[in-house]
Amino acid sequence: MRRGARDWPERYASWLVYSDLAVLVLIFVVFRLVAIPLEYTTVSWADGPDVPYWAVIVAVDVLWLIALSIFDTRDRHIVGNGTQEYARIANAGVALFAVLVSVAFFLRIDVSRALLIGVIPLGTLALIVSRWVWRQWLRAQQSAKKYVYRAIVLGEPKKSAHIVSAIRRASGTGFDIVGVVTNSSRSGVVEGVPVVGTFATAIAALDAVDADTVILVGADEIDPVVIRRLGGALADRDANLVVAPQLTDVAGPRIHTRPAAGLPLVHVEYPALVGYRRFIKRVFDIVAASLLIVLTSPVMAVAAIAVRSDSKGPVLYRQTRVGRQGKPFGMLKFRSMIADADDQLASLLDLQGMTTRPLQKVVDDPRVTRVGRVIRKHSIDELPQLFNVLAGTMSLVGPRPQREGEVALYDDAAKRRLLVKPGMSGLWQVSGRSMLSWDDALRLDLYYVENWSFMQDVVILFRTVRAVMMPGQGAH
Numbered sequence: 001m002r003r004g005a006r007d008w009p010e011r012y013a014s015w016l017v018y019s020d021l022a023v024l025v026l027i028f029v030v031f032r033l034v035a036i037p038l039e040y041t042t043v044s045w046a047d048g049p050d051v052p053y054w055a056v057i058v059a060v061d062v063l064w065l066i067a068l069s070i071f072d073t074r075d076r077h078i079v080g081n082g083t084q085e086y087a088r089i090a091n092a093g094v095a096l097f098a099v100l101v102s103v104a105f106f107l108r109i110d111v112s113r114a115l116l117i118g119v120i121p122l123g124t125l126a127l128i129v130s131r132w133v134w135r136q137w138l139r140a141q142q143s144a145k146k147y148v149y150r151a152i153v154l155g156e157p158k159k160s161a162h163i164v165s166a167i168r169r170a171s172g173t174g175f176d177i178v179g180v181v182t183n184s185s186r187s188g189v190v191e192g193v194p195v196v197g198t199f200a201t202a203i204a205a206l207d208a209v210d211a212d213t214v215i216l217v218g219a220d221e222i223d224p225v226v227i228r229r230l231g232g233a234l235a236d237r238d239a240n241l242v243v244a245p246q247l248t249d250v251a252g253p254r255i256h257t258r259p260a261a262g263l264p265l266v267h268v269e270y271p272a273l274v275g276y277r278r279f280i281k282r283v284f285d286i287v288a289a290s291l292l293i294v295l296t297s298p299v300m301a302v303a304a305i306a307v308r309s310d311s312k313g314p315v316l317y318r319q320t321r322v323g324r325q326g327k328p329f330g331m332l333k334f335r336s337m338i339a340d341a342d343d344q345l346a347s348l349l350d351l352q353g354m355t356t357r358p359l360q361k362v363v364d365d366p367r368v369t370r371v372g373r374v375i376r377k378h379s380i381d382e383l384p385q386l387f388n389v390l391a392g393t394m395s396l397v398g399p400r401p402q403r404e405g406e407v408a409l410y411d412d413a414a415k416r417r418l419l420v421k422p423g424m425s426g427l428w429q430v431s432g433r434s435m436l437s438w439d440d441a442l443r444l445d446l447y448y449v450e451n452w453s454f455m456q457d458v459v460i461l462f463r464t465v466r467a468v469m470m471p472g473q474g475a476h
Helices: 003-034 053-070 083-106 113-143 157-169 200-207 224-238 276-310 340-351 372-377 387-389 414-419 440-452 454-469
Strands: 149-154 176-183 193-198 213-218 242-243 255-258 263-268 314-323 328-334 395-397 423-425
Touching: 003 053, 003 113, 003 149, 053 083, 053 113, 083 113, 149 157, 149 200, 157 213, 176 200, 176 213, 193 200, 200 224, 213 224, 224 242, 224 263, 276 328, 276 340, 276 372, 276 387, 276 395, 276 454, 328 387, 387 423, 395 454, 414 440
Parallel strands: 149 176, 149 213, 176 193, 213 242, 395 423
Antiparallel strands: 255 263, 314 328
């Protein structure tokens, strides 16, 4: 079996160790040169010796690396995908901060405050950015079928098709599905993947396609005895056995194994954005929106002048959208269409056959002005929504805000989008925007609602900046 296909996660994790060390050394060198006057060469405390500053820096550096290891920030199961990697780096930084503050307080060490309130937050951010850069490299390699698990899916055709579709729909999973093993008389392909064998010939099929992973999705014929025999054969080949429950769009932190009677039962939590979680999100919205209003005020001023000079009508456009718990609110935007655009909407939707779809979007909209096309492409028209965020009717990140007519077409699943505030940005914004189908947009919004985390919001905002700076075909 190919060495690279088997042990690339371990080699990738070792590269991250050197990368983390390089980032921390750079941060502390800058700290020593910028934040600490050169005449301060030692650190002292009551009844203790004077310690050279460089020794303190080295000690903190080592402690930071240990913290990153303790919090499993390089765990093969989380690196390169999802937000857990970033969250664990942040948790390691918080833990290090708490340890250093406690030691400095109890030993009365006269250490620079810049080390605690400056270097640790900046170092944590630098580590997250470096991991993001590594992740982009890894995904580029995986797009070329490198640094991936070559996997076969073993189970009933319908269940196998569900897993294959879910894995291929998401980017950066690290799995390259090269075959399906099933006992069905059906031959040929399953979701575009060739059927390479039956349950009885699963191991031979694994060897034939040079795979290193079996994704087990289940079938009546696969009992515990068969699984045990399969696991032994895979262990002899140093291959991976992955059991895929019939759960999709569920984030890792919600899934917990609970052993009972020798069974590894999977427990799925259903988080709610309430209590301290909602408080944290609201505080972040207020602080970030206030800063963004200050930073983007010159852009908004220029946009307002351009809108006013390009066509008749008000600078701002207020449209009724449906917010949290179905409450309507007035969403603000820079006007990007002609003044009587709303009067033409129904006829345009009817002409394009969009009146019965919840995601009502006019293709090649003739109502958009010249300035409107520019500010829409770069999402400048949405900047006034920062005041909606301050008012509490919207959030920086959330499901796509929709019109009352669209919400009227919701089914029970779609109504779960209304459990949280709509957002200026969201998974829909950074995953295709107008190019998304209704089903894909709904799936992304429901994933956000049911798997909310603060770190996910931060990641989405970073991806939003990239999407705004480099708009694709979905921006119009």
